[in-house]
Amino acid sequence: MTSRGRTELPGAPGVYRFRDVTGRVLYVGRATHLRSRVASYWGDLRDRRHLRRMVPQIERVEAVVCDSVHEAAWLERNLLERSKPRWNRIRGGLEVPFCIRVSASKVELVHWQPGSSPGDVFGPYLGGTQARLAVSGLERVLPLRYTGERLDGGLRDLARIRGVGPADGAALRATIEAALGRRGDALATVREGLILLRDRASANLGFELAGRIQQELEAVEWIVAEQKVTRLAAPPDHDVYGWADGLLVRFQVRGGRLDRWEQRASSQTAARRHLALTPPEWSAFAERNANLARLLT
Numbered sequence: 001m002t003s004r005g006r007t008e009l010p011g012a013p014g015v016y017r018f019r020d021v022t023g024r025v026l027y028v029g030r031a032t033h034l035r036s037r038v039a040s041y042w043g044d045l046r047d048r049r050h051l052r053r054m055v056p057q058i059e060r061v062e063a064v065v066c067d068s069v070h071e072a073a074w075l076e077r078n079l080l081e082r083s084k085p086r087w088n089r090i091r092g093g094l095e096v097p098f099c100i101r102v103s104a105s106k107v108e109l110v111h112w113q114p115g116s117s118p119g120d121v122f123g124p125y126l127g128g129t130q131a132r133l134a135v136s137g138l139e140r141v142l143p144l145r146y147t148g149e150r151l152d153g154g155l156r157d158l159a160r161i162r163g164v165g166p167a168d169g170a171a172l173r174a175t176i177e178a179a180l181g182r183r184g185d186a187l188a189t190v191r192e193g194l195i196l197l198r199d200r201a202s203a204n205l206g207f208e209l210a211g212r213i214q215q216e217l218e219a220v221e222w223i224v225a226e227q228k229v230t231r232l233a234a235p236p237d238h239d240v241y242g243w244a245d246g247l248l249v250r251f252q253v254r255g256g257r258l259d260r261w262e263q264r265a266s267s268q269t270a271a272r273r274h275l276a277l278t279p280p281e282w283s284a285f286a287e288r289n290a291n292l293a294r295l296l297t
Helices: 034-042 046-051 069-082 128-141 153-162 166-180 184-203 207-224 268-275 280-296
Strands: 014-019 025-031 060-065 097-102 107-111 121-126 238-244 247-254 257-265
Touching (some): 014 069, 025 034, 025 069, 060 280, 069 121, 069 207, 097 128, 097 166, 107 128, 121 207, 128 166, 128 184, 128 207, 166 184, 166 207, 184 207, 238 280
Antiparallel strands (some): 247 257
């Protein structure tokens, strides 16, 4: 293929797909930076030897721009669970999906299963390491676990050091839930608290602690990033459509998961009835990716 498809890709997170001359999907992958990631397949593939024979077969590149790396990770997983192309080694993804449950005096991870009831949990989130670090960061700034009524001696001492008690539990829980719900004021509390603690540790030459807190900060950003391709509370099944200059792009959402992505030629007149079915919250996503599909075709 020519370099056009590769150079037209944006420097944004997303999912890419390679097709051969017959239209068969060869490979699906995700990227933090689509342009550089896709271009890397035409560079040194020493660490991806199994893909060397695939690259000469690539005729077309397709891509979806996502609102976050986390969303791209979920979309890749959903697509690969539905159908695994020949050159992908595994179906689905390596990361384990988790949810975060907030109770009266605890923030904890719980495994997520598709179709599970949201209840008092938030998510789902991909990656156990990131989720655990995020929980650690939330508790570092908002020490809910030390507000229980029945703490043993050691925990009571720690609660006193942290300056919290049972009377603080409801407020801390509300702030944690608001942060997980991506409310700006609560998120600012968590971010600013972690930055302050990180900088204080660094100033005191506690570089290992400062590094840990930085990881927690990044993990919090991971779980609160925009992510709508996998929902905990599944809305009714629907399709998302975008159209640009004769090309109609369709995304299928089933059981709260966007798991299929197609594109085909279509007149604007024929596309109108499909576009009318797209939920408003998906309009920007659909329009953006229809324009990208047109650009890459």
